[in-house]
Amino acid sequence: MRHPQTTAERHELAYHPHCQTCSLSSLCLPLALKERGTEQLDAIIRRRAPLKKGDILFRQGSDFDCVYAVRSGSLKQVTTEGSGEDQLTNFYLPSELVGLDAIDEDRYPGTVVALETTTVCEIPFDRLDRLSEALPELRGQLYRSMSKELRDDRRMMRLLSRKTADQRLASFFAGLSERFRRRGYSPYSFRLSMSRADISNYLGLAVETVSRILGRFQGQGLVAVSGREVNILDLPALTRLAEEEGVH
Amino acid sequence: MRHPQTTAERHELAYHPHCQTCSLSSLCLPLALKERGTEQLDAIIRRRAPLKKGDILFRQGSDFDCVYAVRSGSLKQVTTEGSGEDQLTNFYLPSELVGLDAIDEDRYPGTVVALETTTVCEIPFDRLDRLSEALPELRGQLYRSMSKELRDDRRMMRLLSRKTADQRLASFFAGLSERFRRRGYSPYSFRLSMSRADISNYLGLAVETVSRILGRFQGQGLVAVSGREVNILDLPALTRLAEEEGVH
DNA sequence: GGGGTGCCATGATGCAGGTCAAGGCACCCC
DNA sequence: GGGGTGCCTTGACCTGCATCATGGCACCCC
Numbered sequence: 001m002r003h004p005q006t007t008a009e010r011h012e013l014a015y016h017p018h019c020q021t022c023s024l025s026s027l028c029l030p031l032a033l034k035e036r037g038t039e040q041l042d043a044i045i046r047r048r049a050p051l052k053k054g055d056i057l058f059r060q061g062s063d064f065d066c067v068y069a070v071r072s073g074s075l076k077q078v079t080t081e082g083s084g085e086d087q088l089t090n091f092y093l094p095s096e097l098v099g100l101d102a103i104d105e106d107r108y109p110g111t112v113v114a115l116e117t118t119t120v121c122e123i124p125f126d127r128l129d130r131l132s133e134a135l136p137e138l139r140g141q142l143y144r145s146m147s148k149e150l151r152d153d154r155r156m157m158r159l160l161s162r163k164t165a166d167q168r169l170a171s172f173f174a175g176l177s178e179r180f181r182r183r184g185y186s187p188y189s190f191r192l193s194m195s196r197a198d199i200s201n202y203l204g205l206a207v208e209t210v211s212r213i214l215g216r217f218q219g220q221g222l223v224a225v226s227g228r229e230v231n232i233l234d235l236p237a238l239t240r241l242a243e244e245e246g247v248h
Numbered sequence: 249m250r251h252p253q254t255t256a257e258r259h260e261l262a263y264h265p266h267c268q269t270c271s272l273s274s275l276c277l278p279l280a281l282k283e284r285g286t287e288q289l290d291a292i293i294r295r296r297a298p299l300k301k302g303d304i305l306f307r308q309g310s311d312f313d314c315v316y317a318v319r320s321g322s323l324k325q326v327t328t329e330g331s332g333e334d335q336l337t338n339f340y341l342p343s344e345l346v347g348l349d350a351i352d353e354d355r356y357p358g359t360v361v362a363l364e365t366t367t368v369c370e371i372p373f374d375r376l377d378r379l380s381e382a383l384p385e386l387r388g389q390l391y392r393s394m395s396k397e398l399r400d401d402r403r404m405m406r407l408l409s410r411k412t413a414d415q416r417l418a419s420f421f422a423g424l425s426e427r428f429r430r431r432g433y434s435p436y437s438f439r440l441s442m443s444r445a446d447i448s449n450y451l452g453l454a455v456e457t458v459s460r461i462l463g464r465f466q467g468q469g470l471v472a473v474s475g476r477e478v479n480i481l482d483l484p485a486l487t488r489l490a491e492e493e494g495v496h
Numbered sequence: 497g498g499g500g501t502g503c504c505a506t507g508a509t510g511c512a513g514g515t516c517a518a519g520g521c522a523c524c525c526c
Numbered sequence: 527g528g529g530g531t532g533c534c535t536t537g538a539c540c541t542g543c544a545t546c547a548t549g550g551c552a553c554c555c556c
Contacts (some may be wrong), residue, residue, distance in 0.1 A: 079402060082491040087406045101402065103395035109402065129388070133381055140377065146394040147351035153401035154327060154349065154357065158335045160408035161452025165513065196534060204409025206514055211535050227522090227534080243330040413543065444504065454544050459505050475504085475552095 018042045027095035027183065028069050029123075029145075032137035040131060041138065045069075046122040051114035057098065060111045064102035066122045070094045073118025074193045076202075079110040088201040091115075091194065093179055097145050099125075115193040160204050163242075168203045169213050170242035173223065177232055187235065192228040266290045275343035275431065276317050277371075277393075280385035288379055289386065293317075294370040299362035305346065308359040312350035314370045318342045321366025322441045324450075327358040336449040339363075339442065341427055345393050347373075363441040408452050411490075416451040417461050418490035421471065425480055436483065440476040 019030045019042045030038045050073075051057060057068060057075060070092050077090040077098070089110060092098050102108040103125065132139040159171055181187035192199075200210045217223050222238050224231040232238065267278045267290045278286045298321075299305060305316060305323060318340050325338040325346070337358060340346050350356040351373065380387040407419055429435035440447075448458045465471050470486050472479040480486065 079406065081406065085410065087402075087410060089402045089405055101395055101398035104392045104399060105395075109399050129384070129391070132387070133384065136377070136381065139380070139387075142391075143377070143394070144352045146391070146398065147349055147353075149398055150349035150394065150401065151352060151357050153398065153405070154335075154337045157337055157401070157404055157408060158327065158329065160405060162333065162335055195532095207533095208515085208535080208537095209513060212513095215535075443502095455504080456506080456545080457543060460543095463505075 019045065022071070024069075024071065024095040024183075029097070029138065029141055032141050033135065034137070037135045037138060040135065044124060044127040044131060046124075048120055048122050051075075051118045051120070053114055053116050055114045055118075057112040057114065057120065058108050060109065061107055064099065064106045064108055064125070066124050067097050067099040067102075067128065068112075068120040068122055070096050070098065071119040071121055074115045075112050075118055075120075076115055076194060076198055077110040077112050086201065088198055091198075091202065094183060100146050100149060115198075165203075165205050165209050166213055166216075167242055167244060168205065169199075169210065169217070170222075170238045172199065172203060173230070173232060174235065174239045174242045177235060177238075188232045190230055192230060267293065270319070272317075272319065272343040272431075277345070277386065277389055280389050281383065282385070285383045285386060288383065289376075292372060292375040292379060294372075296368055296370050299323075299366045299368070301362055301364050303362045303366075305360040305362065305368065306356050308357065309355055312347065312354045312356055312373070314372050315345050315347040315350075315376065316360075316368040316370055318344050318346065319367040319369055322363045323360050323366060323368075324363055324442065324446060325358040325360050334449065336446055339446075339450065342431060348394050348397060363446075413451075413453050413457050414461055414464075415490055415492060416453065417447075417458065417465070418470075418486045420447065420451060421478070421480060422483065422487045422490045425483060425486075436480045438478055440478060 019025055019028075019038045020035075022028070022030075025031070025038070030041060033041060060078075060080060072094055074094075075092045075098065076088055077092070078086045078088050080086050092112070098112055098120070099108060101110075128138075128142070132142055159168055163171065176190065176192075177187040180190050194202075196207050196210050200207045203210070214223075214225050217238075218225060222232075222234050222241075224233055267273055267276075267286045268283075270276070270278075273279070273286070278289060281289060308326075308328060320342055322342075323340045323346065324336055325340070326334045326336050328334050340360070346360055346368070347356060349358075376386075376390070380390055407416055411419065424438065424440075425435040428438050442450075444455050444458050448455045451458070462471075462473050466473055470480075470482050470489075472481055
């Protein structure tokens, strides 16, 4: 994804790698915390060397001990089951928490891979849990993060079971656009960090279908796509298309 | 769903309607709690009059204040979006928690309806949250419940995006069987509390497809179905079929 | 009994999107 | 330059499942 604030972030990383000064604190875990709480949270967070594109944050089946907050870049979660093909279950953008679905079984249920150069904050879950005892706001934020992920999953199920290929792609772009907007980036112009194959896998379509529909959208003046560079030309129409009911 | 313990449960309801004596305590929230904690949890739980088939536990969009633990019976969660058709996102069985996906937005994201006579325990979330401050085991159990639901959702996404109609139905029956087994009921013989329409909606199929495939399964000696009465004849084969990779 | 209603089954037909195959373009390394 | 590799696009064809339509059965109420 594009990083208009790259320079600022580099500066911040070098000099104040703390929640207090992180540009994401209003979206991320510290959201509801007061000064003191943020400091305490900060104390248990470990920085990690940036991941390069294709680097693995953790592997499916390995022991769960940390959740990760995305600081910059993006990742995908991939689950392999049985003799089967992979299923891409999620993309993660800055401020989102990775690994919450591992708490229950104490093992990560999928492999998480960086889609580009990516930095994350590593948070040992047992310490986070203990800290959430003393900080009701942190606890609430954790509950909310998980609850939001549940809601998003339900939306995804709806997409997969009731929407046509066109609507899936429209939803995907509208969703990305919205996520960028909330993070302060342009909702109209961005660079995809994921390949067509990733998108099609995530949306439950064939790569060819994604390609064709993107072409069609282009023809209809909805978007302008060139490789991974995306310009959304008619967001309202895209949103309308995404919300229209499936033909089922 | 069938209730071999109905008499015992009625007895329990009348005389000791408490977590301490609930037959589900080893599956439900009190799972990891000690005596003392169970009592405290018990103190904030409200009983509710049993719901009859078709009764609504709460409506989509109404204010969130409680989560509910299913005590007996079963429910479905239905989400209506836009101008559209309903999407059935979940079935809930005894010991499962309903409403966890409402925390984030403070409104229930779907309507929850009883599929048969159903009793639930009503738990005000703010009090549960506060109690989870003092009881780390309760907190852990809450985190685990949500995490498990996240994992189940991912499995559902996989089902919806990669599995054929046959595999979806095989997964559905194998899953139900497993859930009954864990609750101490027969994994081979049970009564569906949901209609074919519910099943097809949940699995992202047409009712007709469900009907046809059930017929085929019957012919193959996998199950014997008569109305809502189900006998699983070859669970291993069903499981194998469910796990086979989609043809995509 | 007759007719209404809800739920399920089955048959005929069509289409959205998967599959297979081939080609284009950017980039890299020898 | 040439050839390899990764990623995307486009075209031709085919199939799994939705859709439409009809009928059966159980149950209820008049």
